[in-house]
Amino acid sequence: MNHTEGGLVIFSANSHPSSREISKRIGERLGVELGKVQVYQEDNRETRVQIQESVRGKDVFIVQTVSKDVNSTIMELLIMVYACRTSCARSITGVVPYFPYSKQCKMRKRGSIVSKLLASMMCKAGLTHLITMDLHQKEIQGFFNIPVDNLRASPFLLQYIQEEIPDYRNAVIVAKSPASAKRAQSFAERLRLGIAVIHGEAQDAESDLVDGRHSPPTVKTTGGIHLRLEIPLLIPKEKPPITVVGDVGGRIAIIVDDIIDDVVSFVAAAETLKERGAYKIFVMATHGILSSDAPKLIEESAIDKVSVCLSVCLSVCLCVCSVCLSVCLSVCLCHDVGLSGNREDS
Numbered sequence: 001m002n003h004t005e006g007g008l009v010i011f012s013a014n015s016h017p018s019s020r021e022i023s024k025r026i027g028e029r030l031g032v033e034l035g036k037v038q039v040y041q042e043d044n045r046e047t048r049v050q051i052q053e054s055v056r057g058k059d060v061f062i063v064q065t066v067s068k069d070v071n072s073t074i075m076e077l078l079i080m081v082y083a084c085r086t087s088c089a090r091s092i093t094g095v096v097p098y099f100p101y102s103k104q105c106k107m108r109k110r111g112s113i114v115s116k117l118l119a120s121m122m123c124k125a126g127l128t129h130l131i132t133m134d135l136h137q138k139e140i141q142g143f144f145n146i147p148v149d150n151l152r153a154s155p156f157l158l159q160y161i162q163e164e165i166p167d168y169r170n171a172v173i174v175a176k177s178p179a180s181a182k183r184a185q186s187f188a189e190r191l192r193l194g195i196a197v198i199h200g201e202a203q204d205a206e207s208d209l210v211d212g213r214h215s216p217p218t219v220k221t222t223g224g225i226h227l228r229l230e231i232p233l234l235i236p237k238e239k240p241p242i243t244v245v246g247d248v249g250g251r252i253a254i255i256v257d258d259i260i261d262d263v264v265s266f267v268a269a270a271e272t273l274k275e276r277g278a279y280k281i282f283v284m285a286t287h288g289i290l291s292s293d294a295p296k297l298i299e300e301s302a303i304d305k306v307s308v309c310l311s312v313c314l315s316v317c318l319c320v321c322s323v324c325l326s327v328c329l330s331v332c333l334c335h336d337v338g339l340s341g342n343r344e345d346s
Helices: 017-030 070-086 114-125 138-143 154-164 178-191 205-209 264-275 294-299 326-345
Strands: 008-012 037-041 047-051 059-063 091-095 129-133 148-151 171-175 194-199 221-223 226-229 243-245 252-260 280-288 305-309 321-323
Touching: 008 017, 017 059, 017 326, 037 070, 047 070, 059 070, 059 326, 070 091, 070 114, 091 326, 114 138, 129 326, 138 148, 148 326, 154 178, 154 280, 154 305, 171 178, 178 194, 178 252, 194 264, 252 264, 264 280, 264 294
Parallel strands: 008 059, 059 091, 091 129, 129 148, 171 194, 171 252, 252 280, 280 305, 305 321
Antiparallel strands: 037 047, 194 243, 221 226
């Protein structure tokens, strides 16, 4: 079906070739050629965008994947959205598989909720609809005053497990921390497998702050007509030694999570699972950020294979890190883009 006549235009941002690859796959499946746009950085590092065709009265879709230079990625998207808005586009949909700053969605001491700020910036720039995948917290959808489609990668990850792990019936789904137990339970129930949960001193530091209720130390205060008050201190948390709840002996351990960024906790979990008798260890996630020296740590760890979706730009290729599901990701996004285009035309 040719959507061009109906006024649907797909633009690819300039952050990385993966943006263009996903855009091209979506366009091919919908029978739409990519729109012409020039995005570049000037010598002073400012981002400049030039839309090279008319978008007046059209439904525009802008595909942007996150690169290592996340701030430039965000500015590219915001400027492209604003350029389409000022060019009188009928609607502007951002296709952002990984929503940046999604891990900063809770108040940390005297910090800020950055994902709320980014949501406000996108809406202010002119975005009318956002398509993303596996938000770090579903509550992020509430930061927007526009529709947000939070797609799920789990059906494709489940299919990958069934097709690419021959002995998956002898596997156990592992949550590397109690915070990811719900996701692991979902995978285990759909695959009819057992579940194991790791908890203890190796879990993520952010789990300590998950409730966001961290205030400055208590002080004795006096003032005005109030009596002297002393607010009791919270009892500090003390993590037990790392422990595995569940049987992994003689089994394949499949660790599932939404984001692989700092891999220290994954490496520690893999070592513990190996000690408990797991003979193969796989890690599966939607978003493979792999910051800093994560690739090297993975190669030197007990992890046999890492599988992620191409929702972000990976600049390294590893024999141990198998980047998969790029076609499935484009299929999922293409389906939602097609539905969105049809809704706009109706």
